[in-house]
Each structure stands twice: as structure tokens, then as C-alpha cells.
Amino acid sequence: MLVLGIDPGTAVTGYGVVRTDVRGTPTLVECGVVRTSADDPFPARLDQLFEAASELVARHRPELVAIEQVFLGKNVRSMVTLAHARAALLLAAQRGGVPIREYPPADVKKAITGTGGATKEQVAFMVTRLLRLAAPPAPADAADGVAIALTCLLRARTDALIARAVGR
Numbered sequence: 403m404l405v406l407g408i409d410p411g412t413a414v415t416g417y418g419v420v421r422t423d424v425r426g427t428p429t430l431v432e433c434g435v436v437r438t439s440a441d442d443p444f445p446a447r448l449d450q451l452f453e454a455a456s457e458l459v460a461r462h463r464p465e466l467v468a469i470e471q472v473f474l475g476k477n478v479r480s481m482v483t484l485a486h487a488r489a490a491l492l493l494a495a496q497r498g499g500v501p502i503r504e505y506p507p508a509d510v511k512k513a514i515t516g517t518g519g520a521t522k523e524q525v526a527f528m529v530t531r532l533l534r535l536a537a538p539p540a541p542a543d544a545a546d547g548v549a550i551a552l553t554c555l556l557r558a559r560t561d562a563l564i565a566r567a568v569g570r
Contacts, residue, residue, distance in 0.1 A: 403558060404431070406464040406500075407551025408455065409543050410488045412447055413438060415454070418539065418548030419462050422555055430533045431462065433544040444483075448490040455494035467495035468503045468554035470510060470546070503554050510546075513553040525549050 409416035419431040436454040438447035459467065469492065472485050495502050508518035514528045526538035526545040532552060539545040 403466070403555060404462060404464045405466045405468055405551040405554045405558075406458055406462060406495075407547045407549065407554060408467065408469045408491055409546035409550055410451075410470060410484060410491050411543065412444075412451075412483050412487045413440065414541070414543045415451055415487065415491065416541070416543030416545070416547035417455075417458060418544060418551045419458070419464065420533070420548060420551040420555060422559075426555075426559055428533055428552060428555055430535065430539070430548060433539045433548050435541060435543050435547075444486075448486060451487055452490040452494050455491045456498060459494060459498035459500055464500055466503055466554055466558070467498075467500045468505060468550045469495075470550055471504045471506045473507050503557070505550060505553055505557075510549050510553045513556050514549045522546070 404419065404421045407418045407420065415436040417436070418433040420428050421431050422428050436451060438450050469488065472481055472488060474481065492502060511520040511525060512518040514532070515524050522542045526542060529545050529548050529552065530538045539548050
């Protein structure tokens with residue numbers, strides 16, 4: 403299975419492409435970030451995110467796109483801005499014909515580290531260990547994109563095991 407994980411942001415969007423083999427062993431295919439300039443009009447920045455995500459979907463042909471949900475913070479304006487970025491990214495996956503899975507930030511942290519209150523450093527450390535990498539993916543937003551992809555793969559594996567256990 404091949405999953406594209408996305409950590410949405412308007413200034414920096416992290417992504418990670420992770421593949422599992424028949425045994426379920428994950429391997430990092432690619433990771434990085436998409437940066438937009440605060441000097442550009444907001445609609446242009448959304449267009450850049452859409453185009454970048456569309457290119458990733460077209461190039462990798464993932465079986466699933468996993469994206470982090472908006473977390474409820476104190477700054478409503480930031481939350482709404484982030485929701486716009488997510489919409490552009492979700493539309494790219496939808497237009498690419500790829501099923502989408504969404505995960506709250508605490509669920510990603512818990513799946514990767516065992517605790518929903520993990521720091522970015524703890525998430526990056528565990529991503530490095532789970533993928534047997536020499537160094538954490540950089541920058542941190544890329545590591546978060548990889549963590550989201552890994553969460554999706556772990557959930558898919560667990561769901562398949564449960565389905566087999568109950569005879570579906």
C-alpha cells in the first residue's frame with residue numbers, strides 16, 4: 403500500500419509518501435514541504451497548494467491520502483485559514499480520484515508515539531525509528547506528513563486484522 407500523508411498549512415505544508423511491503427514493513431518513498439509566500443495573495447497561495455498536491459498525487463498514484471484535521475485552537479482566524487488550506491489539499495486528492503482519510507493531531511501523535519500529547523521532536527524521533535532512517539525527516543513539517551501517512555498505514559493494517567478476526 404502507498405499512502406500520501408499531508409500536514410496542512412498555509413505557509414508550510416508537510417508531506418510524506420510511505421509504502422508498505424507484503425509483510426507490512428513501511429518504507430519512506432519521499433517527503434518534503436510546500437512553501438507559500440505571505441507576500442502572495444491568499445487565493446494564489448491556495449492555488450499553489452492545490453497544484454503541489456495534485457502533482458504529488460499524479461506522480462505517486464497513492465492508494466490513500468491521509469490528512470491532518472483542523473485542531474480547535476484559541477485563534478479562530480488561524481483555524482479558518484488552515485481550513486481553507488485543507489480544502490485546497492482535499493480537492494486535489496478528490497480530483498485525483500484518491501480516497502481520503504482524516505486524523506486529528508492527537509490521534510496521529512498517539513499512533514506514532516503512544517501518547518496524544520507528544521511533542522514534534524518525539525514524533526520525529528519515532529518516525530525515524532519506525533522507518534529505520536539515519537536521521538529524522540526535515541524540516542519538522544515533513545516529519546509530520548510522514549507521521550500522518552504512517553498513522554493511516556497502521557490504522558489500515560489494524561482494520562484489516564479486525565475484519566479478518568470477525569470474518570468479514
